[in-house]
Amino acid sequence: MKKATPVLLVLNVGSSSIKFQVFERESLAVLMAGKVTGIGTSAQLSATLAGAEAPLRTPLPAADHDTAMAAVIALIDQHDDGWHLAAVVHRVVHGGADFRAPVLVTPDIVARLQALAPLAPLHQPHNLAGIAASERLASHALDIACFDTAFHARIDPLFQTFALPQALRAQGVRRYGFHGLSYEWLAHEIARTRPELREARVVAAHLGNGASLCAMHAGRSVDTTMGMTALDGLPMGTRSGAIDAGAVIYLQRELGMDSAQVEHTLYQESGLKGLSGVSSDMQALLASADPQAAFAVDYFALKVAQYTAMLAVSLGGLDALVFTGGIGENAEPVRAAVLARLQMLGRFETLVIAANEEKMMALHAKHLLPP
Known part of the structure; x- marks a missing residue:
């Protein structure tokens, strides 16, 4: 048998x-x-x-x-x-x-x-x-x-905290961060394939329909662009990313949108889709002749560069920028546009590493299961 x-x-x-x-x-x-x-x-x-x-x-x-x-x-x-x-x-x-x-x-x-x-x-x-x-x-x-939040769980409170009253912070209103399984895999792969970068200051860019950045030092999360929810930070396929909190109040109080309408707009109708009016798909935008599609691509690249520079401050410098995810791995024009805006940071390495959250999860399961 x-x-x-x-x-x-x-x-x-x-x-x-x-x-x-x-x-x-x-x-x-x-x-x-x-x-x-x-x-x-x-x-x-x-x-x-x-x-x-x-x-x-x-x-x-x-x-x-x-x-x-x-x-x-x-x-x-x-x-x-x-x-x-x-x-x-x-x-x-x-x-x-x-x-x-x-x-x-x-x-x-x-x-x-x-x-x-x-x-x-x-x-x-x-x-x-x-x-x-x-x-x-x-x-x-x-x-x-x-x-997806676990990789960021030990970030210093300086990078976790919103400037809100303590009573609200005590109820869990704080920054958590996401895409942690992807970033953990990148840290694993950097340690395995590029041991000279094991202790480096790295900004990892998980760019896809969902998108965020993570500042990592010696393979640990220091700071990240997503906050309490997966809506914060970079613009994404259909998600707005960070906007003025006062704009949300305006949508409700002045434009008469209820919370469900605001949520649907920010999660489903914004980001690359909202900016371009064409598509939420980066490859479709890169192939389009529509000026608004080009604007959406430029906007996305700008925000990735701006947030990368912000995370370089959190790290005290930048040794390597790692791209991953569907856009990060496959959209070379986007990578080039991001790097063109980061020349003032000086020299740093650029890597492209394939995302493999599933393998990271399998590794965790193997170690967690009883023999």
């Missing part, structure tokens, strides 16, 4: 998609990678097995998150290599002040994470839906939560 192969299922559950990878537990070799897209409309599961030339594709008519998760679990259960699902590893965007490291999921932890949903309304409910679905559909496997 063939010995079962313990595997880890790493999930990134979004509003209309589920991205997943299956890792062999000990070697962390990728055995399968795939995604479910179009959840809520015309969903489709696609997955590629290690060594296979063509992906597997399965339509999932009228799929909700439960149906999509069931299809992913079934694909793993039906595989003929004797996989045994040891754990399901979930990306959770907001861990608040309490969750500073990955944890085994319990009902109490789920309740505490649900209370943080208002701080990440585009992400947290879907992350928790993935946990609920895996508990029902793969009850034999342990659930592990990995947090």
